[in-house]
Amino acid sequence: MAPENDTTPATVAEGTAAGDTAKVGLDFIRTRITEDNASGRFGNRVHTRFPPEPNGYLHLGHAKSICLNFGVAREFGGLCNLRFDDTNPTKEETEYVDSIREDVRWLGGVWDDREFYASDYFEKLYGYAEQLIKMGKAYVDDLSAEEIREYRGTLTEPGRESPWRNRSIDENLDLFRRMRAGEFGDGQKVLRAKIDMTSPNVVMRDPTLYRIRHAEHHRTGNKWCIYPMYDYTHCLSDSIEGITHSLCTLEFINNRELYDWVLETLGAYRPQQIEFARLNVTYTVLSKRKLIQLVKEGHVTGWDDPRMPTLSGMRRRGIPPEALREFCSRIGLARADSTVEYSMLEFCVREYLNGHTPRVMAVLDPVKVVIENYPVGQVEEFDMPYHPEDASYGSRKVPFSRELYIERDDFRLEPPKKFHRLAPGAEVRLRYAYFITCREAVLDDAGNVVELRCVYDPESKGGQSPDGRKVKGTIHWVSAAHAIPAEVRLYDQLFAVENPNAAPEGKTFLDNLNPESLTKVEALLEPALATFKAGDKMQFERLGYYCKDKDSTDAKPVFNRTTTLRDTWAKLEKKGA
Numbered sequence: 001m002a003p004e005n006d007t008t009p010a011t012v013a014e015g016t017a018a019g020d021t022a023k024v025g026l027d028f029i030r031t032r033i034t035e036d037n038a039s040g041r042f043g044n045r046v047h048t049r050f051p052p053e054p055n056g057y058l059h060l061g062h063a064k065s066i067c068l069n070f071g072v073a074r075e076f077g078g079l080c081n082l083r084f085d086d087t088n089p090t091k092e093e094t095e096y097v098d099s100i101r102e103d104v105r106w107l108g109g110v111w112d113d114r115e116f117y118a119s120d121y122f123e124k125l126y127g128y129a130e131q132l133i134k135m136g137k138a139y140v141d142d143l144s145a146e147e148i149r150e151y152r153g154t155l156t157e158p159g160r161e162s163p164w165r166n167r168s169i170d171e172n173l174d175l176f177r178r179m180r181a182g183e184f185g186d187g188q189k190v191l192r193a194k195i196d197m198t199s200p201n202v203v204m205r206d207p208t209l210y211r212i213r214h215a216e217h218h219r220t221g222n223k224w225c226i227y228p229m230y231d232y233t234h235c236l237s238d239s240i241e242g243i244t245h246s247l248c249t250l251e252f253i254n255n256r257e258l259y260d261w262v263l264e265t266l267g268a269y270r271p272q273q274i275e276f277a278r279l280n281v282t283y284t285v286l287s288k289r290k291l292i293q294l295v296k297e298g299h300v301t302g303w304d305d306p307r308m309p310t311l312s313g314m315r316r317r318g319i320p321p322e323a324l325r326e327f328c329s330r331i332g333l334a335r336a337d338s339t340v341e342y343s344m345l346e347f348c349v350r351e352y353l354n355g356h357t358p359r360v361m362a363v364l365d366p367v368k369v370v371i372e373n374y375p376v377g378q379v380e381e382f383d384m385p386y387h388p389e390d391a392s393y394g395s396r397k398v399p400f401s402r403e404l405y406i407e408r409d410d411f412r413l414e415p416p417k418k419f420h421r422l423a424p425g426a427e428v429r430l431r432y433a434y435f436i437t438c439r440e441a442v443l444d445d446a447g448n449v450v451e452l453r454c455v456y457d458p459e460s461k462g463g464q465s466p467d468g469r470k471v472k473g474t475i476h477w478v479s480a481a482h483a484i485p486a487e488v489r490l491y492d493q494l495f496a497v498e499n500p501n502a503a504p505e506g507k508t509f510l511d512n513l514n515p516e517s518l519t520k521v522e523a524l525l526e527p528a529l530a531t532f533k534a535g536d537k538m539q540f541e542r543l544g545y546y547c548k549d550k551d552s553t554d555a556k557p558v559f560n561r562t563t564t565l566r567d568t569w570a571k572l573e574k575k576g577a
Contacts (some may be wrong), residue, residue, distance in 0.1 A: 027333040029068070029274055033076060033245055036272065042244040046078030049243050050104065051234070053085045054096035054218070057303040057310040058103045060324075060345075061286040064279045067328040069247055070109045081241055082111040085118050085234065087227050089217040097218070099303070103311040107321045118233050119219045121240055125228045126180065128236060128266055129191060129209060133172045137265055138209060139165055140175040141192045148190070151197075152205050159197035159205040179212060182225045186212050193232075195261065203254045204261070207231060235259040236268065243271045249278040250337060279331070280339040283493040284309045285500050285509055299513060300494070306560050307494040307517050317491060318537050318547025318562035319345075323352040342493070346563050353537060353545045353562070358386035358393050361431065361476040362525045362540040362559075364488055366405035368480065371436060373455045374402040379481070382462075384432045396528040400433050403480035405524050407542075410475045411452060413441055420473035422452065428473040431541065435460035435471055476541045483524035486557045489549070490519040529557065537562070 026034065037044050048069040052058060058066075073080035082104060086092050104111075118125075132138035141162050143151060153159035167175075179189055191210035199205055209232045214225050235258075238246045246259070253275045263270040278286075285291065286309060294300050294308070303310050306317035314324065327348040331340050379401050386393035406422065415423035422428050427437040440453040459466050463474070496514040503509055532538065534550045544565050549558040 028335065029245075029247060029276060029333055030072065030075070032272070032274060033072065036244070037076070041272075045242075045244050046073060046076035047080070047242055047244045048073045048078065048247060049081040049083050049238065049241065050109065051083040051085045051237070052100050053088070053091075053230075054093065054100060055088065055091040056096060056288045056292060057099050057312055059286050059288075059291065059311065060281060060284065060309040060314070061279045062103075063107060063311060063324050064328050064331070065247070065249070066104055066107050066109055067325055068276070068333070072245070072247070078244070079114065080109070080111060081114040081116055081243070082109065083116040083118065083237060083241070085230065085237075086217070086219065087118050087230060087233050089213055089215040089227065092218050094218050099312060103315075106315055107311065107324060116237070116241060117219060118228075118237050119217065121233075121237055122220065122224055122228070124240065125233060125236055126226075128268075129228070129232075130173065130176065131266060132193065132209070133176060133191075134169060135265070136169060137194050138191055139167050139172050139194050140179070141165070141190050141206075142188070143190075144187060148192075148208070152202060153197070155202065159202075161197050162192075162206070165194065165206070176210075179210070179226050180224075182214070184212055186214055188212060191226075193258075193262070201254055201257055203231075203258050207258055231255050231258050232262060235262050235271075235273075236266075238271045239263055239268045242269070246271045246273040248273060248275055250275050250335070251278070275335070277334040277337045280337060281309070281345070282339055282342045282498040283495050283500070284342065285495070287501075290509060293510075294494075297510075299510065306489070306491050309494075316547070316549065317560055318353075318545060319349055320352055320356070320537065322356075323349040326352065339499075349563050350545070350565075353539065355390075357537050357539050357545060359388065359539045359541050360386075360526055360529055361398070361478055362486075362488070362523055362529070362543065362546075363405045363407055363476070363478050363483075364490075364521050364523045364540075364543065365408040366478075366524050367408045367411060367449055368451045369404045369406055369436070369454055369477070370451060371402050371404070371454050371456045372439070376402060378402065379479075382432045398432070398526050398528065399479045399482040401479045401481050404430070404477045405480055405483060406452075406475055406477050408449070411438070411441070411449060413449065421475055422454075422473070426473075427471055428475055429460075429463050429471045431474055431476045432463055433461070433477070434458070434463070435465060478524050478526050480524075482527050484527060484530055484557065486523050486525050486529070486559060488521050488523040488546070488559045488561065490521065490561045492517050492519075523559075525557070525559075532557075539565075 033046055036042055050066055050069045070080045084097055141164050143162050151160045151162060176191055190208045192206045192208050195204050195206055197205045208229050210226050210228055213227050216222055256273045259273050295303055300308055304312035304316045306313055327345045379399050381397040381399055383395050384398050385395045410421040412419055412423050422438050424438050427435055429435055434456040436454045436456045438452055438454050441449050442451040444450050493514055494517050495512045497512045500509045500512040503511055532548050534548050534552055537547045539545050545562040546559045547562055549560050551558045
């Protein structure tokens, strides 16, 4: 349920232009781009790219890169490509390609017809490799992966040259072509750049350019059995596409020297690589390997489990892309790694949803209320606005009857000081309806409240009394005869500690999982919620923000809690404890 005149920006570009995100200042990346434009280095062009590897689902860390690359391109009137870095056939799947497209589009990325794949360039990359061999800048090596690591040396000791480093150009060309022809098994040979085994930068000690992988590729099938390494592929793909600024995370800072070496050695067009700090968030793991483990071992229901930090999981939880873009804008860019509080993301989510969601009533832990002086069999309807501050959301009719349900937490047999909800002898306002006063609480044998006997003031219809008496408490409710039963999934943090990776000796990050990250309750909802569709977001009044889940059926809708509201009374009780 959205307002008819909703003008919510749909893309990163529109969002930034419309002020959807916080005003972006000139951080070090934008400063560098501004300087390059002033000098005319790239002919005043700005062309970026978002280059995920299709070996998993995108997560919160990728959101920062998506917003940066697509956002920078828009701000400078440039372009941004979507490129799949698909050079590892054993880990990549079409499923991941499809999910990445959906996630980038959801977050606001627009790439028009500029969807590319590293595999588009396999023939060109092979040609460049032969060129390096002919220049004496690459050689075929027979060392195993373990031996290459041993020969590479350490940060304090230089590396050693491979016994096969000085093969002739003709022999290297012959061996490389035979590698392509499939004459050798996996790991038998690799192609390495011939640079400097004594370089203080370990990355430059004859890095591997090609390895043998007899595996079917998701796009090229079995056409290739040799595949280029990321560092070799990445810079050449940027060059081929005419990228001006290659924005990547800090772990690639030492690889920049290799990026430049490959392009300069081949005499190819060279973009500017700029590194920024990756995103780390409390109570979260963003390692793709660990996320895969969570899924494969069944700790979550799948990649789109609403507890997962994947974009598909966040979307299913009800986190709007506008809030995620705002979050990425607020945290900004840095040159040093740091950790951001998850509460900042929750703040951005609440801030956005507060102004962009309809209000409805739902009771998660019901206790029955019988209004003894209300006519038996009578039903009336109250016209309630969907949003108290935005009439464009419209309104709905909510039925009211003699028997209702309220939240169990809205009643206390022995109310403490400052408790302004229902209690024996206390009067409260039912949202948009009447004042009621509790006369009796019916208990079961265990002392639990099972029913509240109340009376209402017929003169207080609409929530106001002619005598002007003040009623401090207002609570929500649903009519017993008209309420819709639903499953509500109350999600919390997936991990119980701020840094899940900091596991003690003998433990792993899995030992930090939060056993209470999901609680399912049987709730009762007002009838209007039957008209909401999967993916629709709303505020359950006084409870939090929710989203209708794709598991919903006509007989049993399912709602996911996106985030809670601030509960003043809960804070007071906690403080008192």
